[in-house]
Structure formats: structure tokens, C-alpha cells
Amino acid sequence: MNEFIDIIKEREIGKCIENASLKRFTSYKVGGVARCIVYPKNTKKLIELLRLCNNRKVKYKVLGNGTNTLFSDKEYDGIIIKLDEFNELTMVNETTLKVGAGYNLIKLALLATKKSLSGLEFACGIPGTVGGAVYMNAGAYKSDMGYIVKRVKVLTPNYTVINMTNAELDFHYRTSFFQKHPDYICLEATLGLKKGNREEMIEINKDRKERREASQPLEYPSAGSVFRNPEGNFAGKLIEDLGLKGLTRGGAQISTKHANFVINIGNATANDIKDLITFAHDAVLDNYGIDLKVEQEFVNWD
Numbered sequence: 001m002n003e004f005i006d007i008i009k010e011r012e013i014g015k016c017i018e019n020a021s022l023k024r025f026t027s028y029k030v031g032g033v034a035r036c037i038v039y040p041k042n043t044k045k046l047i048e049l050l051r052l053c054n055n056r057k058v059k060y061k062v063l064g065n066g067t068n069t070l071f072s073d074k075e076y077d078g079i080i081i082k083l084d085e086f087n088e089l090t091m092v093n094e095t096t097l098k099v100g101a102g103y104n105l106i107k108l109a110l111l112a113t114k115k116s117l118s119g120l121e122f123a124c125g126i127p128g129t130v131g132g133a134v135y136m137n138a139g140a141y142k143s144d145m146g147y148i149v150k151r152v153k154v155l156t157p158n159y160t161v162i163n164m165t166n167a168e169l170d171f172h173y174r175t176s177f178f179q180k181h182p183d184y185i186c187l188e189a190t191l192g193l194k195k196g197n198r199e200e201m202i203e204i205n206k207d208r209k210e211r212r213e214a215s216q217p218l219e220y221p222s223a224g225s226v227f228r229n230p231e232g233n234f235a236g237k238l239i240e241d242l243g244l245k246g247l248t249r250g251g252a253q254i255s256t257k258h259a260n261f262v263i264n265i266g267n268a269t270a271n272d273i274k275d276l277i278t279f280a281h282d283a284v285l286d287n288y289g290i291d292l293k294v295e296q297e298f299v300n301w302d
Contacts, residue, residue, distance in 0.1 A: 005018060008036070008049065008052070008079075014041045014045055014049075016039075017036065018035065019033050025063065026069055028066075028070060028223050028268075030221075030269060032071060032300070033076070034075075034079075038079055038081055039082045040083070046155065047155070049079070059078035060081055061078065061081065063080050068138075070223065070270055071270060071299045072271075072274075072298075073269050074300055076299075076300050083100070083101045085102060086103075086131070087102045089108070096193070098188055101134070102130070103129060104129060104130075105123050105130055105138070106126065108120060108123070113205060116198040118194050118197075118201060119194055120191075121208070123138070123140070124205045124208060125140065125208060130186075131186040131189075135186060136175075144171070144174075145189075146172070149166055150190045151189075152190070153187045153188040215257065215258055216261060217261050220263035220264060220265060221263065225261065235284075235292055239254065239260060239283070242283050244279075249276050250268055250269060251264060251268030252272035252275075253276070259280075262277055262280075274301075281294070
């Protein structure tokens with residue numbers, strides 16, 4: 001791996017951080033050490049990096065803000081790819097914009113409000129990247145990325161860049177084409193918004209922020225909602241009704257404020273968090289016969 005990292009540096013792929021603790025790069029603030037985190041400068045350098053990884057059979061993972069990811073405590077003996085340099089924003093016309101996969105979603109939502117462009121209000125409390133949001137079809141308040149994405153610039157496993165339309169991206173509740181085809185990488189999204197009343201949008205954002213602060217444990221590290229809501233029900237209510245609020249494993253806890261959040265209350269390990277997620281899932285399955293689907297992605301647990 002040291003030789004491989006030297007090649008990345010020699011070819012000037014982009015900034016390279018060796019032996020990086022994933023606690024710094026995930027919202028749970030847990031995880032082992034990644035041998036190398038690389039920030040490709042552009043699409044050409046990203047392709048060069050992927051070719052190197054595939055030719056030498058080095059594993060890799062594209063990571064956004066790490067806000068929906070649980071890495072194990074083991075060393076990640078591979079390359080973490082961060083697309084932070086893919087952060088250009090272009091106004092196509094008065095209501096359409098192109099934005100890079102590495103652009104911060106909350107920053108984008110606030111910018112849209114400033115420009116009186118409606119459609120991204122749901123994203124004001126989602127601390128991910130545009131690419132991560134497209135991948136997960138992130139959403140809230142009965143809206144999601146699938147409502148506003150017109151098309152996406154995609155890097156295929158064959159190292160070609162193509163454009164995919166909304167229909168091809170197969171957006172559904174917290175899922176998309178990318179989750180079923182992880183070798184395809186979102187590079188840029190074209191979003192279709194609409195003219196809105198800025199003052200009304202500001203009030204909506206303010207109201208939702210207050211509601212989040214009142215109902216969610218934002219003061220602790222977490223990755224947001226652990227489970228997707230089953231049809232006609234709420235995962236948090238099912239867990240709360242079983243009396244699991246406050247259940248603790250090591251430094252992790254099922255939040256006393258919102259039962260669909262697992263929080264790091266102090267020096268939690270990834271295993272602590274995963275144990276709670278598994279326990280809550282199994283308890284709901286055993287008591288209600290409902291197989292809750294985990295919304296978060298487990299990485300490096302093999």
C-alpha cells in the first residue's frame with residue numbers, strides 16, 4: 001500500500017492524507033484508520049485514480065460528508081475518495097442550476113433561499129453533499145432529491161462520462177440507481193427549482209430548524225434517522241413503544257429525545273453503535289413482525 005500511495009503522490013492525483021482517523025470524516029465520530037484519503041483534482045484525475053485502484057486490486061470507497069455511514073473500528077486498508085474539489089455551481093437559467101457532487105447540501109439550500117428559488121427547503125437540515133444526497137435520495141418533509149434532480153453527470157465503471165435523466169435514476173423513498181450500481185459515481189447534478197417567495201421560504205426554514213432542535217438530539221454525534229419509516233408507521237414510534245429510549249451500549253445510546261436516532265454520548269465505538277442498531281431492529285421484528293430497513297450504510301464490516 002505504501003508503494004501505491006507513493007504512485008498517487010507522484011501522479012499528482014490530488015491532496016492525499018495518510019493514516020487518517022475516520023472519526024474526523026464521519027458524523028458518528030467513530031471508525032478505524034483509513035490508509036489514505038484522496039481528493040482528486042478533477043474528473044481526469046479521478047479516472048486515473050480509479051484505473052490505478054482497479055488494476056492493482058486496491059479497494060476504494062467514495063465518501064461524501066460521512067453523514068449516513070458507519071465504518072467499523074478496523075483499519076480501512078484501501079483508498080477513501082473525497083470529491084470535495086467537485087464543487088462548482090453554475091446557473092443554467094433563472095430556475096435551473098448545475099452543482100458538483102462535492103457541494104455542501106445545506107449551503108446549497110440556503111443559497112437557493114437567498115436567490116428565492118424554491119424546492120430545496122427540505123434540505124436545510126441535511127448535512128451531506130450533493131452527490132451523497134443523490135445517492136441516498138435524501139429527503140425530509142415529504143420531499144426529496146427525486147423531485148428536483150433533472151439529470152446527473154455520471155462516471156461509469158468503463159470510465160466514460162454520461163448523463164442520466166431523472167427517470168433513469170430510479171428515485172424512490174431513500175434509494176436510487178446508485179445504491180444498486182455502486183460502481184457508478186455521481187459527478188454533478190442538474191436541479192430544477194422554481195421561483196419562490198424568499199420571506200416565506202426563510203420562515204419555513206426557521207420553523208423547521210426549531211422543530212429539529214426540539215425533536216432531534218442534534219447536540220450529539222449521530223447519522224440522523226437510523227431506519228426508514230415502514231409504510232403507514234414510524235420507526236421511532238415502534239422503538240419508543242418498546243421502551244428502548246435511553247438504552248445504552250458502551251458510549252452509544254438510543255436517544256431519549258428521538259428513538260430513531262442512535263447517538264455517540266462519549267467515546268462510543270462503531271461496535272457499540274451497530275449493536276444498538278441490531279438490537280432495535282430485532283426487537284421491532286420480534287414484537288411487531290416489521291423488518292425495519294437500515295437507512296445508513298455499513299462499511300468495512302466484512
